[in-house]
Amino acid sequence: QVQLVESGGGWVQAGGSLKLSCAASAGTVRGYAMGWFRQRPGAEREFVAAISWGAGRTFYGDSVEGRFTIFRDNAKSTVYLHMNSLEPEDTAVYYCAATYASTLPRGTAGIDYWGKGTPVTVSS
Numbered sequence: 703q704v705q706l707v708e709s710g711g712g713w714v715q716a717g718g719s720l721k722l723s724c725a726a727s728a729g730t731v732r733g734y735a736m737g738w739f740r741q742r743p744g745a746e747r748e749f750v751a752a753i754s755w756g757a758g759r760t761f762y763g764d765s766v767e768g769r770f771t772i773f774r775d776n777a778k779s780t781v782y783l784h785m786n787s788l789e790p791e792d793t794a795v796y797y798c799a800a801t802y803a804s805t806l807p808r809g810t811a812g813i814d815y816w817g818k819g820t821p822v823t824v825s826s
Contacts, residue, residue, distance in 0.1 A: 704731060704815045706798040711820030718824070719786045724798030724817055726779035734814075735806040736774060736781040737761075740794035741819075747797065751783060752806035761805070765791070788824045795819040 710722040722738065737752030751772040752761045760772055766785075774781040781798065798817035799806060807813065 704734070704800055706800060706815055706817035708796065708798045708817045708820040711796060711822045713823045713825065714788055716789055716824055716826050718788050719784070720788065720822060722783040722785065722796055722798075722820060722822075724781045724783075726800070731755075731776070731779045731781075731800060734800045734802050735804060736798070736800045737772065737806040738781075738783050739797045739799055739810065739813075740792075740822075741797065742791075742794040745794075747810050749808040750796070752799075752808075753781060754805050756804070759805070761808075763808075785822070788822075790824050790826045793822060793824050795821050 705727045706724050707727050708724050735754050738750040739747045740750050741747040749763050753772045753774050769787045771784040797819045799813045800815045
């Protein structure tokens, strides 16, 4: 059983930056692809970014490509999301996700574990 605990969410003005963290508080993330999804008010949960186990290949959703960076510290069982040039449209609850596979699916089906989410609010 892998428990994921997010932190780092909060309020920021448009154009600002935030860094989210997701720590696996129990178990191990060895062999797990990890990543982030978000859910905006009234919308479905959508893929944001993912990083594979091992080679550390990264993948991004179209709306965040070039602005967000994902990376992981396997020794700390932690994945991070650096968010730059934030826009009001980035306002959402951000969820950490992990799947025992080489890559994370871009849909919510097939995700093995979810964190409880951390809210991000970007004001204009």
